[in-house]
Amino acid sequence: MFIVIRRNEAEVGRKAGAIVAEMAKKVGPKVVLGVATGSSPLSTYAELARLVSTGELDLSQASAFALDEYVGLPVDHPESYHATIHRTVTEPLGLDPARVHVPDGNAQDLDTAAADYEAMIEAAGGIDVQILGVGANGHIGFNEPSSSLASRTRMKVLTQETRRDNARFFDSLADVPRYSMTQGLGTIMDARRIVLVATGANKAKAVQAMVEGPITSMCPGSVLQWHRRVTVVIDLAAAADLRLTDYYRDVYANLPHGPNQP
Numbered sequence: 001m002f003i004v005i006r007r008n009e010a011e012v013g014r015k016a017g018a019i020v021a022e023m024a025k026k027v028g029p030k031v032v033l034g035v036a037t038g039s040s041p042l043s044t045y046a047e048l049a050r051l052v053s054t055g056e057l058d059l060s061q062a063s064a065f066a067l068d069e070y071v072g073l074p075v076d077h078p079e080s081y082h083a084t085i086h087r088t089v090t091e092p093l094g095l096d097p098a099r100v101h102v103p104d105g106n107a108q109d110l111d112t113a114a115a116d117y118e119a120m121i122e123a124a125g126g127i128d129v130q131i132l133g134v135g136a137n138g139h140i141g142f143n144e145p146s147s148s149l150a151s152r153t154r155m156k157v158l159t160q161e162t163r164r165d166n167a168r169f170f171d172s173l174a175d176v177p178r179y180s181m182t183q184g185l186g187t188i189m190d191a192r193r194i195v196l197v198a199t200g201a202n203k204a205k206a207v208q209a210m211v212e213g214p215i216t217s218m219c220p221g222s223v224l225q226w227h228r229r230v231t232v233v234i235d236l237a238a239a240a241d242l243r244l245t246d247y248y249r250d251v252y253a254n255l256p257h258g259p260n261q262p
């Protein structure tokens with residue numbers, strides 16, 4: 001993993017946005033993005049939106065696949081990931097809504113909808129650049145601890161910890177859905193490049209376990225240690241528990257190909 005440490009959330013967003021933009025340009029206009037919801041990638045999306053608005057980046061022909069969606073939440077609910085992705089990604093980044101896909105958490109048959117989502121990703125040629133956050137419990141997507149490291153898109157029951165963490169988006173804890181449909185860890189691992197962003201002290205334990213701990217389904221993000229092209233962009237607070245910080249800084253300071261091209 002390539003670890004980039006910035007001072008704060010704003011700097012994390014600028015750096016992660018620059019890295020994603022560089023990767024997207026390298027792939028070409030039809031780049032396929034994987035997009036996370038939640039707070040972590042918002043500053044990254046803001047930087048990408050800025051690059052689009054200045055004409056430095058054009059995503060009008062790009063496609064995007066969301067990581068996950070709540071099950072049973074109407075798509076027009078403001079906190080559905082359909083609505084959230086439209087508001088925070090599709091519009092500000094100038095994507096064509098017809099090429100932005102979110103799992104169908106309202107399907108009658110969730111297994112078929114999950115298999116269809118996998119097939120859609122495959123038909124698009126796979127995900128070129130996957131943007132990820134990480135939960136305080138180490139989840140990526142909604143792959144909660146104990147998820148199969150080989151899992152594909154499917155329905156997952158959310159942990160109480162995740163429901164409590166996401167209660168800030170709803171009127172009360174009781175309103176937070178209990179189920180989600182999420183890309184699996186195996187699905188995420190198929191992405192060609194991964195950029196994970198994390199900020200804040202409540203992510204420090206998960207970041208340390210993910211980057212430096214053993215590969216274990218108890219910290220689902222740790223599966224990324226098996227991926228060859230993962231960039232982790234974090235602020236000082238989220239980096240606080242890392243043990244090899246000096247080494248990561250040294251690697252970053254001596255990059256042969258420039259700071260946005262890990």
Ligand code: F6R
Pocket residue numbers: 035036037038039040041067068132133134135136139140141142
């Ligand atoms: C979001 C997702 C989750 C979040 C994680 C962190 O689509 O799949 O894994 O990335 O829960 O959430 P935030 O960024 O809100 O702390």
